[in-house]
Amino acid sequence: MPSGIEVTKAALDDFSKVQRRMLLAKKENAVETYADLKEEYLTLKALLNVSGVNLTEIDKIKE
Numbered sequence: 001m002p003s004g005i006e007v008t009k010a011a012l013d014d015f016s017k018v019q020r021r022m023l024l025a026k027k028e029n030a031v032e033t034y035a036d037l038k039e040e041y042l043t044l045k046a047l048l049n050v051s052g053v054n055l056t057e058i059d060k061i062k063e
Contacts, residue, residue: 008051012058015044019060038063 002010018041025034041061048055 004051008048008053011044011047011051012053015041015048016058018044022061 018037022034022037022041024030025037045055045059
């Protein structure tokens with residue numbers, strides 16, 4: 001079973017990937033793709049907040 005730190009690291013990695021893809025989708029005006037990614041972004045953001053991760057510096061989306 002993964003430890004809390006392993007789960008948090010995986011969530012941080014996923015958060016970073018989702019943000020990159022959201023920024024690309026926004027640049028390409030891919031509205032549906034952006035909306036789909038935003039759902040995952042919000043889920044990961046909530047998980048990281050509950051885990052005590054300060055997202056101030058790493059959250060590039062700021063929504």
